[in-house]
Amino acid sequence: MAARALDWTDATCPVARTLDLVGDRWSLLVIRDAMDGARSFTEFQRRTGIARNILTDRLGKLTAHGLLAQRTAASGRRQEYVLTDAGRDLFPVILTLRQWGERHAFAPGEPHSTLVDQHGIQVPEIALTGADGTPLNTDTTHVRKTA
Amino acid sequence: MAARALDWTDATCPVARTLDLVGDRWSLLVIRDAMDGARSFTEFQRRTGIARNILTDRLGKLTAHGLLAQRTAASGRRQEYVLTDAGRDLFPVILTLRQWGERHAFAPGEPHSTLVDQHGIQVPEIALTGADGTPLNTDTTHVRKTA
DNA sequence: CCGATTAGTAGCAAATTGCAACCAATTTGA
DNA sequence: TCAAATTGGTTGCAATTTGCTACTAATCGG
Numbered sequence: 001m002a003a004r005a006l007d008w009t010d011a012t013c014p015v016a017r018t019l020d021l022v023g024d025r026w027s028l029l030v031i032r033d034a035m036d037g038a039r040s041f042t043e044f045q046r047r048t049g050i051a052r053n054i055l056t057d058r059l060g061k062l063t064a065h066g067l068l069a070q071r072t073a074a075s076g077r078r079q080e081y082v083l084t085d086a087g088r089d090l091f092p093v094i095l096t097l098r099q100w101g102e103r104h105a106f107a108p109g110e111p112h113s114t115l116v117d118q119h120g121i122q123v124p125e126i127a128l129t130g131a132d133g134t135p136l137n138t139d140t141t142h143v144r145k146t147a
Numbered sequence: 148m149a150a151r152a153l154d155w156t157d158a159t160c161p162v163a164r165t166l167d168l169v170g171d172r173w174s175l176l177v178i179r180d181a182m183d184g185a186r187s188f189t190e191f192q193r194r195t196g197i198a199r200n201i202l203t204d205r206l207g208k209l210t211a212h213g214l215l216a217q218r219t220a221a222s223g224r225r226q227e228y229v230l231t232d233a234g235r236d237l238f239p240v241i242l243t244l245r246q247w248g249e250r251h252a253f254a255p256g257e258p259h260s261t262l263v264d265q266h267g268i269q270v271p272e273i274a275l276t277g278a279d280g281t282p283l284n285t286d287t288t289h290v291r292k293t294a
Numbered sequence: 295c296c297g298a299t300t301a302g303t304a305g306c307a308a309a310t311t312g313c314a315a316c317c318a319a320t321t322t323g324a
Numbered sequence: 325t326c327a328a329a330t331t332g333g334t335t336g337c338a339a340t341t342t343g344c345t346a347c348t349a350a351t352c353g354g
Contacts, residue, residue, distance in 0.1 A: 013248075015248060023170070029163060032162050052333075053312080098165070113290050134264070140265055142263065199344090200302085200344090203302060225351080320330080
């Protein structure tokens with residue numbers, strides 16, 4: 001695996017750096033499936049439908065960038081891919097992508113998978129609020145460069 | 148612009164549908180810049196560094212999918228691209244991508260842009276909590292198919 | 295009216311992706 | 325216990341996507 005020699009699309013922007021790492025057609029779907037229990041090459045391939053050589057590449061890159069790790073499976077001698085802390089920390093990204101899709105990419109009544117908590121209760125729509133309780137959105141925030 | 152004939156990567160998963168719409172190398176950076184005030188073709192090109200023909204394609208697709216709209220600029224007769232409600236609603240996605248990047252894609256002390264509110268105060272890290280106050284993460288949630 | 299800027303298009307080369315076949319090692323099951 | 329199936333890839337090639345460098349037509353500013 002090529003050592004990390006990333007030259008960032010936009011080195012000062014955290015959004016751009018994150019997208020350099022996971023902003024392709026497949027990486028976030030691999031992360032999604034890892035969050036939902038996928039561990040093996042074949043299982044990732046089956047769930048995503050990704051081409052096998054591309055999957056090889058993505059698993060390698062995600063591992064090289066510290067989002068996945070390879071370890072020996074408990075039951076025997078096979079290897080498996082598991083999320084690292086950094087990989088698990090993408091949960092808010094996956095959740096917000098999910099909730100946007102539910103709101104804007106499905107017709108009313110069209111069926112789709114949902115995210116539920118331990119009790120099987122559907123996860124509520126998250127509302128972003130700032131320290132003072134005001135909602136966070138494009139009107140109430142802006143980017144300050146290179147703080 | 149080809150009429151909408153999307154065949155989804157995974158039609159039942161809202162995450163996958165969202166990524167089908169914005170999960171390429173550039174779309175979310177265009178959205179990011181639109182949120183931060185970019186309106187014109189040239190301005191998007193300058194901020195992202197995207198190739199001009201690809202930018203043409205992405206602006207067209209985002210417009211076709213209802214994330215951007217073209218309207219006549221206030222000051223004259225030129226056209227400009229503005230976010231629709233659906234486009235603005237990607238704010239939580241951009242914010243969570245930003246915060247993940249801040250946590251995992253920068254060395255400690257390395258400078259980067261930050262998001263601030265109206266008072267110039269830095270937006271705090273968002274913490275996802277469920278209805279009962281328990282934190283939402285990969286351990287406390289799971290996907291239920293085709294609810 | 296002239297030069298600069300805007301908003302693209304066109305052509306082509308390079309890089310990425312996807313498909314299908316192949317392969318070695320491991321696991322399963324009769 | 326031995327054959328068949330499964331796993332986890334790799335390889336080669338074709339198709340698609342991307343990026344670069346012109347080029348153009350319309351507009352804007354002075």
